Amino acid sequence: MSTFLDKLKAKWEENKFICIGLDNGEFEFDKSIIDQTHDLVCAYKPNAAFYKEAELQKTVDYIKSNHPDIPIILDAKRGDIGNTNEAYVKAIFDDLGADAVTVHPYLGKESLGPFLKRADKGIFVLVKTSNPGAGEFQDLEVGDRLLYQVVAEHVKNWGSNLGVVVGATYPEELKKVREIVGDMPILVPGIGAQGGNLKAVIKNGLNSQKQGLIISSSRGIIFAENPREATQNLHLQIQEVLKNV
Amino acid sequence: MSTFLDKLKAKWEENKFICIGLDNGEFEFDKSIIDQTHDLVCAYKPNAAFYKEAELQKTVDYIKSNHPDIPIILDAKRGDIGNTNEAYVKAIFDDLGADAVTVHPYLGKESLGPFLKRADKGIFVLVKTSNPGAGEFQDLEVGDRLLYQVVAEHVKNWGSNLGVVVGATYPEELKKVREIVGDMPILVPGIGAQGGNLKAVIKNGLNSQKQGLIISSSRGIIFAENPREATQNLHLQIQEVLKNV
Numbered sequence: 079m080s081t082f083l084d085k086l087k088a089k090w091e092e093n094k095f096i097c098i099g100l101d102n103g104e105f106e107f108d109k110s111i112i113d114q115t116h117d118l119v120c121a122y123k124p125n126a127a128f129y130k131e132a133e134l135q136k137t138v139d140y141i142k143s144n145h146p147d148i149p150i151i152l153d154a155k156r157g158d159i160g161n162t163n164e165a166y167v168k169a170i171f172d173d174l175g176a177d178a179v180t181v182h183p184y185l186g187k188e189s190l191g192p193f194l195k196r197a198d199k200g201i202f203v204l205v206k207t208s209n210p211g212a213g214e215f216q217d218l219e220v221g222d223r224l225l226y227q228v229v230a231e232h233v234k235n236w237g238s239n240l241g242v243v244v245g246a247t248y249p250e251e252l253k254k255v256r257e258i259v260g261d262m263p264i265l266v267p268g269i270g271a272q273g274g275n276l277k278a279v280i281k282n283g284l285n286s287q288k289q290g291l292i293i294s295s296s297r298g299i300i301f302a303e304n305p306r307e308a309t310q311n312l313h314l315q316i317q318e319v320l321k322n323v
Numbered sequence: 324m325s326t327f328l329d330k331l332k333a334k335w336e337e338n339k340f341i342c343i344g345l346d347n348g349e350f351e352f353d354k355s356i357i358d359q360t361h362d363l364v365c366a367y368k369p370n371a372a373f374y375k376e377a378e379l380q381k382t383v384d385y386i387k388s389n390h391p392d393i394p395i396i397l398d399a400k401r402g403d404i405g406n407t408n409e410a411y412v413k414a415i416f417d418d419l420g421a422d423a424v425t426v427h428p429y430l431g432k433e434s435l436g437p438f439l440k441r442a443d444k445g446i447f448v449l450v451k452t453s454n455p456g457a458g459e460f461q462d463l464e465v466g467d468r469l470l471y472q473v474v475a476e477h478v479k480n481w482g483s484n485l486g487v488v489v490g491a492t493y494p495e496e497l498k499k500v501r502e503i504v505g506d507m508p509i510l511v512p513g514i515g516a517q518g519g520n521l522k523a524v525i526k527n528g529l530n531s532q533k534q535g536l537i538i539s540s541s542r543g544i545i546f547a548e549n550p551r552e553a554t555q556n557l558h559l560q561i562q563e564v565l566k567n568v
Contacts, residue, residue, distance in 0.1 A: 101407070127403060127410040131376040157427060158372060158400050159454040159517075161542075162346070165372040182402060182427045184449055188456025204429055209404040211433025218473065220463045225470070228463065272404075297406075 082177040082200035083239070085149040086263060089120035090289040095316050096309060097121040099153065099267065099296025103128035105136035107300075112137075114306035115299070116145045118313050121178075121292055123265075126154040138175050149177040151265065151292070155204065157182030163192040171199055178202060180243060180265070183229045187236050194237045200263070201240050203233045205255055208245025208268030226251065230258040241265055246293070249278035261285040263292060269312070270298020276312075280319045288323065327422040327445035328484070330394040331508060334365035335534040340561050341554060342366040344398065344512065344541025348373035350381035352545075357382075359551035360544070361390045363558050366423075368510075368539055371399040383420050394422040396510065396537070400449065402427030408437040416444055423447060425488055425510070428474045432481050439482045445508070446485050448478045450500055453490025453513030471496065475503040486510055491538070494523035506530040508537060514557070515543020521557075525564045533568065 080088075096119045100108050112122065124137055141150055156166045156179065170176050178200030181193060193201045206216055206226040216226040223231075233240055242259055244252045246268035255264065266279055276293070283291045295312060302308035325333075341364045345353050357367065369382055386395055401411045401424065415421050423445030426438060438446045451461055451471040461471040468476075478485055487504055489497045491513035500509065511524055521538070528536045540557060547553035 103410075125403075125407055125410075127401075127407045127414065153403075155401070155403050155427070156372075158370075158398075159452065162370055162372045165348075165370075169372065182400070182429055184427055184429055184460060185452050185454055186456040186459030186461075188459070189452070189454045207404065207430050207434070209430055209434045211431040214431030214433070214477065215428060215470075215474065216431075218465045218470070220465055220470075225460075225463070225465075229460065232459065 081198045082149050083263070085147060085177065086120060086200070086292070088147065093317065093320070094118060094120040095291050095293050096312055097123050097151065097265070097292045097294040098299050098309065099294050100124040100137060100300065101128050101296045102300055103130070103133060105133045105140070108137040109140055111300055111305050112141060112145070115309045116148060118309045119148060121149045121151050123151040123153050123294055125296070126152060135174060142175060149200070151178040151180070151200065151202065152176035153180050155180050155182055157185055158189065159185065160189050160191050163189060167192045167196060171196060180204065183233070187232065194239065197239050199239060202243050202265045203229070203240065205230045205233065205242040206244045206248050206251045208247045208272050212245065212248070227254060227258060230255045234259045234262065243267065244283070245272070246275065246279045247272055249275055249282050252279060253282035256283055256285065261287065261290055263290055265292045265294060267294040267296070269293055270295035276315055277319050280316065281323055284323060288320070326443045327394050330392060330422065331365060331445070331537070333392065338562065338565070339363060339365040340536050340538050341557055342368050342396065342510070342537045342539040343544050343554065344539050345369040345382060345545065346373050346541045347545055348375070348378055350378045350385070353382040354385055356545050356550050357386060357390070360554045361393060363554045364393060366394045366396050366537055368396040368398050370541070371397055380419060387420060394445070396423040396425070396445065396447065397421035398425050400425050400427055402430055403434065404430065405434050405436050408434060412437045412441060416441060425449065428478070432477065439484065442484050444484060447488050447510045448474070448485065450475045450478065450487040451489045451493050451496045453492045453517050457490065457493070472499060472503060475500045479504045479507065488512065490517070491520065491524045492517055494520055494527050497524060498527035501528055501530065506532065506535055508535055510537045510539060512539040512541070514538055515540035521560055522564050525561065526568055529568060533565070
């Protein structure tokens with residue numbers, strides 16, 4: 079069975095970098111989005127906050143049945159002590175069937191052990207988030223660096239199934255994180271409704287293979303008048319930028 | 324309608340400081356624990372990771388119907404951007420009906436706005452967690468302090484419905500946090516299975532009213548041969564320490 083990273087890399091080889099954030103919480107709505115966009119994306123990212131359990135399961139099952147080649151990143155931002163993280167791993171990977179998940183760094187590597195040992199899955203650690211107030215703690219000075227940079231340095235050494243999250247609204251920070259984490263996948267939310275700058279994201283975020291980015295748009299696509307057209311436009315914009323890097 | 328803090332303070336006035344962490348995920352099991360312990364506790368703390376949605380709802384409904392005076396803290400350790408936190412607030416407070424929730428600090432005050440504006444509820448921010456590897460980031464030096472202390476300083480000024488989480492396994496850090504946050508409620512998990520030192524927790528954690536602590540035990544009580552006896556023993560140990568402070 080192919081791992082999360084295998085699936086993701088296959089999509090990058092097809093020049094697909096868009097991840098659609100499913101922030102609506104209704105399966106029938108998601109189904110329509112998926113039917114319109116599956117040939118253009120590298121991943122889908124349902125956000126757990128918006129779903130009742132049964133609807134989320136239907137959306138994940140629909141993607142897995144119809145498009146088993148598209149990885150599913152559950153945006154859940156989990157993070158508890160090890161004993162509890164075992165339960166999240168079971169719920170998210172084994173019961174629900176997601177391919178990857180987002181997690182908080184605050185409790186450290188030891189607490190995330192249950193996630194890190196799942197080599198078949200992807201674990202995306204929050205490094206620099208897309209919200210306006212992200213800097214309150216993330217930009218604190220720790221010696222000669224900022225906290226988000228220290229987190230990125232640690233995560234780089236936590237294992238082979240790791241990725242990091244950096245908001246599209248912070249392209250300069252994305253550049254610094256790319257320098258720190260090498261070729262690791264970076265999930266970049268905040269394109270679209272949150273106003274992230276696509277060109278700067280791509281130029282600053284690509285890895286040495288000119289891949290490595292999961293560019294995520296949620297409200298900008300799913301609530302567009304024509305979601306397929308919005309996805310196609312974003313795809314074309316990305317191809318245009320890629321030609322010039 | 325009484326707020327979370329009203330309910331909690333009423334329990335403290337009855338000399339009740341024990342919070343039972345419900346980490347099992349089965350309503351019938353929880354019902355048995357609640358029936359045996361409701362007269363001895365200041366709160367129940369179901370951990371979202373262990374529950375299917377329907378079982379969690381049954382447990383919360385059972386407590387609210389039979390013991391509406393006992394506050395329910397949902398241990399969910401949530402934390403996302405503001406737009407998403409709105410959805411968590413609705414799910415946790417309005418749909419499920421919890422009185423309080425635990426959250427991560429990493430995205431900062433701005434992101435937590437939807438939680439902070441719910442003056443009727445309690446918001447417990449992770450400051451120093453109980454796990455062995457908590458120090459990886461939480462003890463990073465930020466100027467002349469450590470990160471967990473800086474987080475505590477910020478949270479102290481975020482509003483009137485705040486509390487903090489400090490693990491019973493770190494009593495010296497608990498002392499420092501109490502000095503920083505004044506009389507704010509402190510949720511202290513890690514008594515029991517995780518080996519926290521009860522006497523040090525009480526001496527270092529009480530506020531100026533000799534209250535302010537929510538002493539949480541999960542596996543040490545719910546998986547004890549006789550959960551009521553385990554709770555009574557802990558209650559008596561707490562009363563004994565309180566006599567001497």
